[in-house]
Structure formats: structure tokens, C-alpha cells
Amino acid sequence: MSSPAAQFKTDAKRITADLRHRATIQTAMGKYELVRDQRKHWFQDWEGARTLAARTKYEAVNGLDAHLLQFTRKLEARGTKVHWAGTGAQACAIILDLLQARRARVVVKSKTMTSEEIHLNDALARAGVEVVESDLGEFIVQLRGEPPYHLVFPAMHLTRDEIKEVFAKRLHDAPSNDPEELTMVARRQLRQKYLQADVGITGANFAIAETGMISITENEGNARLTAALPRTMITLMGIEKILPRYADLALFLPMLAVMGTGQALTCYNTMYGGPRQPGEADGPEEFHVVLLDNRRTLVLADVEQRDALGCIRCGACLNVCPVYRNVGGHTYGTVYGGPIGSVLTPHLRGLQEWKHLSYASSLCGACTETCPVGIDIHHHLLRNRRNASAPKTGKPDAWQRLLFKLYAATAARPAFWRLATRFGRFVQRFHGLVKGGALDPVRAWTGTRELPPIARQSFREWWKEHGTHE
Amino acid sequence: MTVTLFVPCFVDLLYPQVAISAVRLFERLGHQVVVPQSPACCGQPAFNTGDWGGECRDLALQAMRTLRAAEAIVILSGSCGAMMKVFYPELFARTKHEALAREFAPKVWEFSSFLVHKLGVTDVGARFPHKVTFHDGCHGLRELRNKQPPRQLLARVQGLELIEMGAAETCCGFGGTFAVKFPAISTAMAEVKCASALETQAEYVVSCDSSCLMQIQGLADRQRQPVKTLHLAEVLAQT
Ligand code: SF4
Numbered sequence: 001m002s003s004p005a006a007q008f009k010t011d012a013k014r015i016t017a018d019l020r021h022r023a024t025i026q027t028a029m030g031k032y033e034l035v036r037d038q039r040k041h042w043f044q045d046w047e048g049a050r051t052l053a054a055r056t057k058y059e060a061v062n063g064l065d066a067h068l069l070q071f072t073r074k075l076e077a078r079g080t081k082v083h084w085a086g087t088g089a090q091a092c093a094i095i096l097d098l099l100q101a102r103r104a105r106v107v108v109k110s111k112t113m114t115s116e117e118i119h120l121n122d123a124l125a126r127a128g129v130e131v132v133e134s135d136l137g138e139f140i141v142q143l144r145g146e147p148p149y150h151l152v153f154p155a156m157h158l159t160r161d162e163i164k165e166v167f168a169k170r171l172h173d174a175p176s177n178d179p180e181e182l183t184m185v186a187r188r189q190l191r192q193k194y195l196q197a198d199v200g201i202t203g204a205n206f207a208i209a210e211t212g213m214i215s216i217t218e219n220e221g222n223a224r225l226t227a228a229l230p231r232t233m234i235t236l237m238g239i240e241k242i243l244p245r246y247a248d249l250a251l252f253l254p255m256l257a258v259m260g261t262g263q264a265l266t267c268y269n270t271m272y273g274g275p276r277q278p279g280e281a282d283g284p285e286e287f288h289v290v291l292l293d294n295r296r297t298l299v300l301a302d303v304e305q306r307d308a309l310g311c312i313r314c315g316a317c318l319n320v321c322p323v324y325r326n327v328g329g330h331t332y333g334t335v336y337g338g339p340i341g342s343v344l345t346p347h348l349r350g351l352q353e354w355k356h357l358s359y360a361s362s363l364c365g366a367c368t369e370t371c372p373v374g375i376d377i378h379h380h381l382l383r384n385r386r387n388a389s390a391p392k393t394g395k396p397d398a399w400q401r402l403l404f405k406l407y408a409a410t411a412a413r414p415a416f417w418r419l420a421t422r423f424g425r426f427v428q429r430f431h432g433l434v435k436g437g438a439l440d441p442v443r444a445w446t447g448t449r450e451l452p453p454i455a456r457q458s459f460r461e462w463w464k465e466h467g468t469h470e
Numbered sequence: 471m472t473v474t475l476f477v478p479c480f481v482d483l484l485y486p487q488v489a490i491s492a493v494r495l496f497e498r499l500g501h502q503v504v505v506p507q508s509p510a511c512c513g514q515p516a517f518n519t520g521d522w523g524g525e526c527r528d529l530a531l532q533a534m535r536t537l538r539a540a541e542a543i544v545i546l547s548g549s550c551g552a553m554m555k556v557f558y559p560e561l562f563a564r565t566k567h568e569a570l571a572r573e574f575a576p577k578v579w580e581f582s583s584f585l586v587h588k589l590g591v592t593d594v595g596a597r598f599p600h601k602v603t604f605h606d607g608c609h610g611l612r613e614l615r616n617k618q619p620p621r622q623l624l625a626r627v628q629g630l631e632l633i634e635m636g637a638a639e640t641c642c643g644f645g646g647t648f649a650v651k652f653p654a655i656s657t658a659m660a661e662v663k664c665a666s667a668l669e670t671q672a673e674y675v676v677s678c679d680s681s682c683l684m685q686i687q688g689l690a691d692r693q694r695q696p697v698k699t700l701h702l703a704e705v706l707a708q709t
Contacts, residue, residue, distance in 0.1 A: 362641045452688070
């Protein structure tokens, strides 16, 4: 298999040539931007809200140890079992043990990117457990055997015809390409599964330290059913989901809704505080929370980039990213795509192997400008680049270094620069012979773009003749 | 005032008329222009690839030492301007040159912001009877927060009509070495930009960054799109 970097380049080249795909994404994002901006104005002071959110998340992350202990104590007080997983494999093993001890055969799952991160579905399938995604978008990509395309909109890249096609193929039930009818098909399927399922697995949007509660926000009501119908509920969450106080939700729930989908608030906002208590009529009999590190503590240890743990996975930075908008979600080859994925993946999966994502950016800063919790996203990409090519700890690109050395030596000395200018002008006369071809040293540019010639008289040459200096 | 003009490497070689226009404009406004002979580059190409060590620092140090005595340093690029104003302090953070970088940064001005905020002029007496659209270079827009100055200047150019494009703030896809490391993505981004510019039916795409314009013009020429680009200095020099 080729390296992630080579794969990324190949996929980027293929997908940018797919104009229909690009148009689909651009149109969807254009619509998103419109509603997002309308709702943003419902905040009296959006910038103030961002500052507060950034500060709150930073407080949460900086005091993560204390917050997690408080969170755990509160949860346990109401009979929840908390599990700590250092790695993705450990988290999968914990969950699998829980399932096997309960002889679970069918599991329903609501949307959780963290489970994608640790490849939970694969681990469960290998053990013979049937996992059914209950979020409509996730349900569709699961049928297609694809990973989610986007943090918030897992199936946004698909047309209704494509959805109809996969329903017909996999469910043998696709009356038309009408979205409502297709939704009804999915509902019928899922209803069966909710009743059959022994265990429901959910993610978490926020985890409240003060009260020991999990906050899940959704639009379809599927997470509620996933949590409430099966006898056992398991919540898998990254340790960074912590918010210190219950009252913080008053800011974060509307903020996540506005930035995520352009809604004032998502349709269902539910708090989960434990298993069914004595005297309660419903809810799961057992409640387990799996806390996942999976190298998040490495990000925590990086003082410069610690704020990246504040990410609330709203997807806003993906939506405005001109790279994402042209290559789409699958090209990244990681669960977390887009700008924040390009910051985090090198931390979570290895800097040298994933640094290309930090290079695959024009550093335009649209992500940082939009991020509701004020993560310094595009500068972190730059910092990842620095760390990746640091002389001792990283792997500097020897060729590139040599080029810069030569260039810097030239740029530092007027006489060298003058000489280089003339030399460049001479060499470019022959450029026409190879332009755009395999022998063209600058074909990465000239393959798709024209290159302006070195001027007959450079500015410095002009200045020598006309300048007002002595 | 004595204006110390820092002419970035690619402007010097590929777009001398941009710097010449700026010289003429400043002289027309009654200022004296000086041009340091070196360095010819601010060090950004190395910096952006993560190579923050030797050469990048040497160039940056040389630039700071050569220019520090200047009254005001004007750069014909939002990108190189951001390098000196925003990134030099980060580059030299926790080194013995940190203080110099911090003292140096406020002396550096991006061209349009210098005219509006330092010289306090918006009407430079230019005349350019054409429809134009403006492309915000990302570094000028987001690192230097220069959304308004170029527009204030364009608004006072006689005969000029500014038609904003939908994707004015969307990156053109240049991004320095990004443009050649990821040519497919970079090109797709330029296509989005050009399409938006064409929609306005403006005659010219104007920007404060020749590097962005190289990308936009380069793509438009290859795809035979009727896009013409001009640096803001070239527009303001017209009378
Ligand atoms: S980095 Fe910011 S904008 Fe991007 S998904 Fe996270 S919270 Fe949202």
C-alpha cells in the first residue's frame, strides 16, 4: 500500500477533477453559510460568545485531571460504571467485554466520531456482533461501506439517486428517490433493530464535570432511542469533551447548533446522568461510560497546541475550508478531516506519517477565523510543519533545505541577486522547450498555469537607473 | 516622510512595474523613497515549509538589522508584510532577538494600510475609469486585518467602479510552496476564484498581493479566461 501522503495526493488529484463532486459540496456549503450567518446574528455579541467559549474550553482542558475525577465521581454516585481506556484498542476491548458478558448480538449505535476513530465497528463485527448505525447519514454510509464524509454531515456527498441505489441493493427496499420515502424505509429498518438490540452505544457532545452528565444533541431522536430502549447503554467519549459547569451548556448548545448546521438549537438536547434509578419508569438498566485518551494527553502536553483539545467537532472549519471544499472528506484518509483534522491527526497518528496534511493548506486562515472556540488552527498547521522538519527531532527534507540555503545565500547578497537575475533570464529562454512536460523542473506549476517571465528589467535594475538614491 | 520600500523577491523579478508604480505614487504624494539593496527576500518560503532554522532566521535578521533605523517600512505584499509583522516575533520568540522582532514589527506597513492609516490619505488623485473587483489576499485580510484600506483607496479613484465578487475572501490557492506541492488542489482553488471574478464581469481583478495575482492570472491565461489582474499600486499610480 502506498504511504498516506502519496495516497492523499493521488486521491486529491482524482477528486478535484470530478467537477460534479466539487459542485455538490460548494452548493451545500453555500447554503450552510447563509443560514449560519442568519443564526449567528441571533447572538447579541458573537465575538464575545467566542471569547467566552474559548476561555471555558481552555479552563476545562487545563484542569482536565480534576474535572475528569469530579465527573467520574458524580457519575458513579448514581450507579454508572466508568472505564478508562488509554488507547483505541483498549476501548474496543472494554466495550467488547461488556457486550460478550451480556451475550449481546445486536448493537444500535448513534453518531459518534470517536467510535470511528478507534474503528469500533470493525472490532465488533470481527467478534460477530451486528452493529447498526441509527443516525440516518451514518446508516447510509454504513450501507455503502464508507467512512463518514464529514464530522456533522456524514452522507452530504451523496445524491438522492445514489442513496436510492444503495437502499435497493442492500435493503431491497427503495420505492423512489424521494428523501421522505427513503427516510421512512430507514425508519422501518431501524425500528426493528432498536427492539432487537441488547446494547446501545452513543457518543457525547459534552460531559459536564459539575453534575456528572453526558449531553447529546441531535436532530433525529435516534440517539434517545439508542440510549433508552436497549437494556445497556454505553457512552464512548474522548476525555476532552469535558465542560466544567452545567450552565456552560447555555452557551455551547446553541453555539454548536449554529456552527454545525445553522440551526438556533438542534431538535433534541438530552442529558444522561446514569442508569434507571429506583422508581423510574424507563431508561437503561446499566450505564457505562468509556473515557478515551488515545494520545489526547500528548496534545495536552503540547503547550502551544493544547487549545486544539477544545474542539467541539462542529465542522465549521471544514465548511469554510477551500481545501476541504475542493477535495471533500474522504481524501484526507482519516476520521477527522478538514483543518482541525490536519492539526490533530499528526498528533493522534504520528507526525511524520501524517505531516502532509499540515502541508496541504494554503494557510489562508478561514478556519481560525470561523472556529467558535477560537482554536489557532492554521498557525498550528505551521507549528506542525516546524516540528516535522526540526533539525534534531524531526526529519528535514534535505533537498528542500539545500534549495533554501542557496536561495537565502543569493537573496542576502546584492551582487549574487543581480547575477541570479541575469542567469534566470538566460535560462528561461529555453524553458519553452520543456514547458509543462516531464523535463520541466517547474511543471508542478506549469502543468495547469502559465508562469510569468522574469522581467526584461527587474525592479532593482530599474532602481539603479532611475532611483532617487545617490 | 522617507518611505523605505521593501520589494519582495518575486515583485522584483516578475512584477517590477508594481514597485515602480509605488515609487511614482509616493513621489507624487511628496514623499522620498529609499530601497535597501538586500535582503531580497523576507524568509517566508522557508518559514512556511517549517524550516525555521538557519537560513530563514538569517534572512529575517538581516532584514531587521538593515531596516530597523527606517522611519517606516512599506511592503508591497500582505503576505510578506504578515511575515515581518506577525511571524518574525513568533520566529524569534524565546531567543535573544525577540525584543528586536517586537520593536521592528510595528514599523512594518503593508502598502494599502500605510497609505490609509499612516499617511492618512484615501484620495491619492488617481483616475482609472474601469470596473474592477478586489481579491483579498489571505494574509493581508486575516493576519493583518486589512479588509478596509484597499477598498477605501479604490473608492476614491476617479471613474473606478468596484464590484465585489462572492468569493472575495476565499483563498486563491497560491499559498507559497503549497501551489507546487499540491498543484491539483491549488489549481481547483484558483478555478473557484476565477469563476467568481468572472461572474462580476469586472475588467480587472485588483489585489495587494502579486503572488495571488500570479496564481489567478496564470490559471486564467492557461484556461483562456478573460481575466486581467493588477496590483493596487498599479491602479493608484494611474492618473
Ligand atoms: S476546530 Fe473549531 S471550527 Fe473546527 S470543528 Fe473544532 S470547534 Fe468546530
